[in-house]
Amino acid sequence: MGPQAQRSGTFTKTSAIAAILVILLAVPVAAEVAIQNFMAADVLTSDACFSKSAGADAAAASGFFTFDSTTTVTDGGVDLIQETSTIRAFAGDRLLYSDAIVFANNCGADITVTFISAPDPAGNPAIDPPVGGVWADINLRFYLADPTGLTIPGLPGSWVEMLAVDAGVATTPGSVVIPNGQSRSMAVTIDTDGAAVSGSTGTLRWIAAANNG
């Protein structure tokens, strides 16, 4: 075969390596990008199956403990219900509320409830004011009634400690299983320093989280 039949070289060594590198990069990416899975989720709204409502203390001792289930907090243009309690404490005293809030499970299965101290969706801090203020004079405890819990002096029945605030620092030590169709009361104990300034206020924001099982 003579030189006339031979093809002149289009690619040099460098351009050939570059071309093959492009092939080695582009083709697998194209083969992978070519396939993307698109999923669909249908959302159906219904009433909350894990519900919170005022306990007997809110009704009987209005003014000392109130419960409001109509307050909302806005997150991304959506108004979420933020149940709000107002707890009155007395300087120098330990105050106990044995039936402050009732948590009910109508989810069709047992749920495990934990409390989480966290800022609300609008970004307001979990402990407000975050430093000092009234929280320097208050120790707060939230309990949920549970047969496996411990006896708390001054409270009837047995309880699991769910959330504690000491000197403005929150901890969430416990969890409680609420069987399907049952409810549990939340108790509150609040110790207030005798030097606490009358009329000072503090806010605690927390999440009552429910998980299956």
Place this chain on the structure above:
Amino acid sequence: MTTKPQPDTTAPSHQGVNYDELVISAAKAAFLVFAVKIVSVYGLAKIYGATLSLNLWRGFLPHLAFSTSEETFSSIVTWSTLAMATAALLLAAFTVARSANRERQRLWGRLVAGVVVLETLALQVFRQSSGGPAVQWQWSWLVVVTGVAGIILLAVPLWNDRAARSRTSSDSDSTPANQVNNRTESR
């Protein structure tokens, strides 16, 4: 009057290495496995009853989109990648089976098919590890075995060719007149 020798522009470039053949062979091999991937995705989507559409990512990059369950999606991805690997293996077998195809640059180019298959699987594994459904682990080893088999099938004659060239080179050291007797490319 003496004539100054002119360079031969019609000769394969760079000391007898035909880079055109290398790139064309690589492009053909890559296109083959890519086409097999797309066709098998389409066919598997029909078999599984998955809804398939052609969408544009960010308005310009076309891609196939499924509307199906994660399990079906990962099945389609896994088996279509195995089809790619099988195509690469068959291409390698076809190449080495025909002596006319046993040209060194063509063999190198067709190695690209096997490498593309393994890269595609690696991307899918990466995607899976990033949280998305991509592959069925229990079958992915078949892709690896098939892809690597295709690469080995091409690598063996390349290795033999290299050994033969090495021997030729050492022989020609003792016979300088044979030094120019390198391979030529013919079409």
